[in-house]
Amino acid sequence: MKQFLAFIRKEFFHVFRDRRTLLIMFGLPVAQIVLFGFALTSEVKDITLTVIDQSGDVNTQQLISKIKSSSYFVVNESTRDYNRIADDFKKGRAKCALIFPARFGDDLQHGGKVQLQIITDGSDPNTAKTVVNYITAITTAYQQQVSPSQRLPFVIIPETRMLYNEEGNGSLNFIPGVMALVLMIVCTALTSVSVVREKELGTMEILLVSPFKPLMVLIAKAIPYLILSLANFILILVLAVFVLDVAIKGSIILLFLESMLFIITCLSLGLLISNTTNSQQTALLLSMMGMMIPTMIFTGFMFPLENMPKVFQVISNLIPSRWYFLIVKAVMLKGLGFSYVWKETLVMLGMTVAALTIALKNFKTRLS
Amino acid sequence: MSAVVLDHITKTYDDGKVVAVDDVSLQVAEGELFGLIGPDGAGKTSLFRILTTLLLPDKGSATVRGYDCVKDFKAIRSRIGYMPGKFSLYQDLTVKENLDFFATLFGSSIEENYDLIRDIYEQIKPFNDRRAGKLSGGMKQKLALCCALIHKPEVLFLDEPTTGVDVVSRKEFWAMLKSLKQQGITIVVSTPYMDEAMRCERIALIQGGKIMSVDTPDNIIAQFPVTLYAIKADDIYRLLTALRNEPAIDSSYAFGEYIHITLRNGSDIDTLRQQMEEKGHAHVAAKAIRPGIEDSFIRLMNQA
Numbered sequence: 001m002k003q004f005l006a007f008i009r010k011e012f013f014h015v016f017r018d019r020r021t022l023l024i025m026f027g028l029p030v031a032q033i034v035l036f037g038f039a040l041t042s043e044v045k046d047i048t049l050t051v052i053d054q055s056g057d058v059n060t061q062q063l064i065s066k067i068k069s070s071s072y073f074v075v076n077e078s079t080r081d082y083n084r085i086a087d088d089f090k091k092g093r094a095k096c097a098l099i100f101p102a103r104f105g106d107d108l109q110h111g112g113k114v115q116l117q118i119i120t121d122g123s124d125p126n127t128a129k130t131v132v133n134y135i136t137a138i139t140t141a142y143q144q145q146v147s148p149s150q151r152l153p154f155v156i157i158p159e160t161r162m163l164y165n166e167e168g169n170g171s172l173n174f175i176p177g178v179m180a181l182v183l184m185i186v187c188t189a190l191t192s193v194s195v196v197r198e199k200e201l202g203t204m205e206i207l208l209v210s211p212f213k214p215l216m217v218l219i220a221k222a223i224p225y226l227i228l229s230l231a232n233f234i235l236i237l238v239l240a241v242f243v244l245d246v247a248i249k250g251s252i253i254l255l256f257l258e259s260m261l262f263i264i265t266c267l268s269l270g271l272l273i274s275n276t277t278n279s280q281q282t283a284l285l286l287s288m289m290g291m292m293i294p295t296m297i298f299t300g301f302m303f304p305l306e307n308m309p310k311v312f313q314v315i316s317n318l319i320p321s322r323w324y325f326l327i328v329k330a331v332m333l334k335g336l337g338f339s340y341v342w343k344e345t346l347v348m349l350g351m352t353v354a355a356l357t358i359a360l361k362n363f364k365t366r367l368s
Numbered sequence: 369m370s371a372v373v374l375d376h377i378t379k380t381y382d383d384g385k386v387v388a389v390d391d392v393s394l395q396v397a398e399g400e401l402f403g404l405i406g407p408d409g410a411g412k413t414s415l416f417r418i419l420t421t422l423l424l425p426d427k428g429s430a431t432v433r434g435y436d437c438v439k440d441f442k443a444i445r446s447r448i449g450y451m452p453g454k455f456s457l458y459q460d461l462t463v464k465e466n467l468d469f470f471a472t473l474f475g476s477s478i479e480e481n482y483d484l485i486r487d488i489y490e491q492i493k494p495f496n497d498r499r500a501g502k503l504s505g506g507m508k509q510k511l512a513l514c515c516a517l518i519h520k521p522e523v524l525f526l527d528e529p530t531t532g533v534d535v536v537s538r539k540e541f542w543a544m545l546k547s548l549k550q551q552g553i554t555i556v557v558s559t560p561y562m563d564e565a566m567r568c569e570r571i572a573l574i575q576g577g578k579i580m581s582v583d584t585p586d587n588i589i590a591q592f593p594v595t596l597y598a599i600k601a602d603d604i605y606r607l608l609t610a611l612r613n614e615p616a617i618d619s620s621y622a623f624g625e626y627i628h629i630t631l632r633n634g635s636d637i638d639t640l641r642q643q644m645e646e647k648g649h650a651h652v653a654a655k656a657i658r659p660g661i662e663d664s665f666i667r668l669m670n671q672a
Contacts, residue, residue: 002472002475003472003473003475006468006469006472006473007469007473010458010461010465010469013458013460013461013465014458014460017460018460201454201456201458201459202452202453202454202456203456203457203458205417205420205422205450205452205454205456206450206452206456206470206515207473208422208445209420209421209422209445209448209450210445210470210473210474211442211445211446211474211475212473212474365441366421366422366423366424367417367422367423
């Protein structure tokens with residue numbers, strides 16, 4: 001036991017004295033969260049809008065100010081010059097143009113039928129569609145406001161709700177994904193490298209020759225990284241809650257335990273890699289390439305798994321982070337209990353036991 | 369009982385294509401300071417790894433203090449000290465932390481066997497808080513030796529401990545080994561340096577995985593079968609080329625400022641010297657000398 005503790009202490013020394021390890025360990029999650037949270041957002045905001053107002057009446061003014069106040073748009077000064085549109089689009093001053101025809105207000109009040117033209121930049125179709133939806137929603141609301149009495153005999157007004165994420169916070173979907181990704185990279189890469197480093201340095205020879213059981217070497221290696229990864233996990237959660245306003249709806253304890261299981265899965269994979277490689281570079285490459293890319297693609301937080309060909313869907317079942325992602329989404333975002341995620345937990349547990357058994361079995365008590 | 373016994377040990381790599389150790393048998397007595405002497409790639413490290421249970425031999429058997437290197441590897445692992453050729457300490461830990469770690473790992477403590485390492489440790493103690501990676505080569509070796517000794521091993525295996533260490537530190541290192549031997553520890557040490565061979569009680573000359581000779585250094589030298597001459601001239605290189613083509617010469621090689629030669633039967637050094645002078649070599653001087661261990665090694669190597 002004394003040997004075991006001394007070993008763990010030594011591992012902590014290694015981590016805390018190596019700036020690169022610390023950077024990967026704690027810099028990576030922060031960078032990922034900030035990147036995904038602020039840079040890679042799929043929300044459309046600050047759309048530049050050119051308004052051609054040929055009517056210039058109260059109604060157009062009201063509608064424009066509604067659009068201005070919606071926070072999605074940055075409205076360029078309105079003008080009557082139609083040619084401004086082409087110019088603004090070309091120079092990138094506008095992503096969207098809104099054209100009110102002459103007598104807009106008059107027609108609205110008396111004619112009952114009025115037209116409004118929306119021109120968007122189709123080179124980015126997704127954004128264009130979103131922009132059209134925004135403006136349509138605003139005009140519809142405005143219409144109801146100005147003519148509440150003019151009720152149509154039959155009208156369908158869809159009341160939409162986004163369950164689990166009423167505000168449409170884009171961070172919600174990627175937080176579980178980033179958690180899976182970061183834990184995966186940090187655990188596998190650092191564990192595999194730390195074992196292989198002993199081989200490279202030649203210290204493994206002494207460790208093997210010592211009376212300390214070879215299996216204990218592996219376990220003593222894994223424990224510091226388990227503790228550090230749990231700290232990492234807490235760091236991600238804190239960032240998610242306080243920086244990105246993601247609420248944790250379910251039980252934190254359940255989330256913690258599930259994450260611990262996932263971390264152990266990753267540690268086992270790291271040990272597995274370290275058994276088969278002899279240089280730090282290979283180990284790092286294997287864990288980065290072999291783990292990061294499948295995690296990105298097959299976890300389901302970047303590309304929906306449902307749209308993939310059947311073969312890839314089957315393959316995705318083999319990726320531990322896929323199951324962890326489902327669990328975190330269920331527990332953290334939907335607030336579900338263990339009874340909803342026991343299947344996923346069982347799959348992950350099975351993977352962990354398998355990986356750990358193979359890793360421990362393959363660990364050589366000799367050099368070759 | 370012999371502390372270490374190797375019985376017809378053979379070790380190959382790459383499915384038998386590379387023979388590292390070829391049918392080696394030798395014995396090391398209790399409390400002996402035994403040297404494995406041979407050039408790089410002779411198979412020294414493979415032998416060490418077999419004895420320290422890190423490698424399995426292909427053929428043959430080996431025991432350390434009566435324990436079989438394959439079956440009883442656990443018993444051996446708690447009884448030996450090993451210092452691998454590749455410098456094997458944690459560069460990012462301090463001197464004290466390294467020593468502490470290895471002491472604990474081997475189920476001991478610095479205090480428990482302090483007597484054993486005192487002489488060596490006192491020299492590096494001023495650098496207790498320095499990272500091992502920042503030590504000089506000689507200090508690193510001392511620290512590594514301390515770490516290998518800290519659990520009071522019965523047999524100490526040192527694989528090329530003085531490679532890459534300056535001359536003064538090498539001398540100190542061998543003095544330490546001598547004092548360790550006096551405390552009853554069996555020491556098996558390997559080195560590519562011939563001058564260090566003389567400091568061992570018995571040595572095995574190893575080349576290409578084969579043992580060429582096992583004896584005390586003095587006996588090996590005494591067994592040198594012919595007279596060895598040292599010869600020199602002003603242009604030593606031209607002399608060496610000339611000697612190589614001389615039928616009377618059995619062997620010749622440069623050795624410091626001299627050329628060491630042995631003659632074939634019926635040849636005579638004075639005639640040779642005259643011949644050389646007649647061929648235009650200036651200031652030819654030749655004398656019979658006592659062979660060194662290096663001469664013995666070269667001779668054995670050429671015979672093999």
